[in-house]
Amino acid sequence: MKLIGFAGWSGSGKTTLVEQVIGVLSARGLVVSLVKHAHHSFDIDHAGKDSWRHRQAGCSEVMVSSGQRWSLTRELRGAPEATLEELLTHLSPCDLVLVEGFKRAPIPKIEVHRAVVKEPLLHPDDAHIVAIATDTALVTALPRLDINDPVQVADFIVAHLSL
Numbered sequence: 001m002k003l004i005g006f007a008g009w010s011g012s013g014k015t016t017l018v019e020q021v022i023g024v025l026s027a028r029g030l031v032v033s034l035v036k037h038a039h040h041s042f043d044i045d046h047a048g049k050d051s052w053r054h055r056q057a058g059c060s061e062v063m064v065s066s067g068q069r070w071s072l073t074r075e076l077r078g079a080p081e082a083t084l085e086e087l088l089t090h091l092s093p094c095d096l097v098l099v100e101g102f103k104r105a106p107i108p109k110i111e112v113h114r115a116v117v118k119e120p121l122l123h124p125d126d127a128h129i130v131a132i133a134t135d136t137a138l139v140t141a142l143p144r145l146d147i148n149d150p151v152q153v154a155d156f157i158v159a160h161l162s163l
Contacts, residue, residue, distance in 0.1 A: 001033075001088070002096050002161045007103035007129070008112035009119040013147060017112055017133060018100050020150035021157070028154075030163065031094040035087050037101025044071060095163060108160065112147065113138075131156055 006014045018034070025032050045052040051062045055075055063072045072090075076082075084105045091097060099107060103122060108130045111123050115136040123129040123142060131143040133153055138144060145153050157163070 001091070001094055002163065003088070003099055003107055004096070004130075004157055004161060005099035005102060005105060005107050005109035005128075006112055006133075007101070007109045007122055007126075009117050012112045012114050012117050014100055014112045017147060017150065017153065018098055021154050022098065024150050024154040025096065025157070028158075030096055032096050032098060033091050033094045034098045034100065035084065035091070035102070036099075039101075045073060096157070096161070110145065110153065110156075114147065130160060 006018050008014050022032050022034070043052070045055065045062075051064050051073065054062050055073065059075070060077065061072060061074045063070060065071075084099065084102050084107070088097065099105065099109075103109070103126075106128055109126070109128050111121065111126075111129045111132045111134075113121060113132055113134040113136070115134075121132070121138075123132060123140065129142065131145050132138060132140060133145040133147040135147045143156060145156055147153075
């Protein structure tokens with residue numbers, strides 16, 4: 001599987017850009033998967049539902065399946081957070097994995113930067129950043145992509161990863 005990450009500070013527009021790029025790449029016939037890092041507790045389940053009740057009762061893993069999808073939830077219960085490499089082993093084969101977050105992972109990444117976010121750029125300190133998707137002019141040797149042009153970002157990914 002080929003993969004590329006999207007890294008940037010909160011509020012930079014990573015999720016919106018990734019969502020748009022997925023649409024472009026999927027429309028081109030590529031099978032795309034996503035791994036997203038969350039910095040907070042999250043639930044894909046809702047309190048009171050059967051699977052939530054089973055987790056609360058002590059299950060380490062709960063799998064829910066229907067005719068349209070299946071989902072596996074693993075409770076860490078104090079165990080260390082899974083690494084990106086460990087998470088990737090759980091994905092089915094695909095053409096491309098997009099990784100949102102995991103900004104310190106040693107994988108090729110597109111930095112997502114908006115002028116309104118006043119945090120410093122990541123790329124001077126991260127040799128794995130291969131381009132910057134932004135809404136502002138920057139002085140950089142890296143390719144500058146228009147954050148508002150998901151087709152341009154998708155074209156860059158296809159060319160960069162030889163898809």
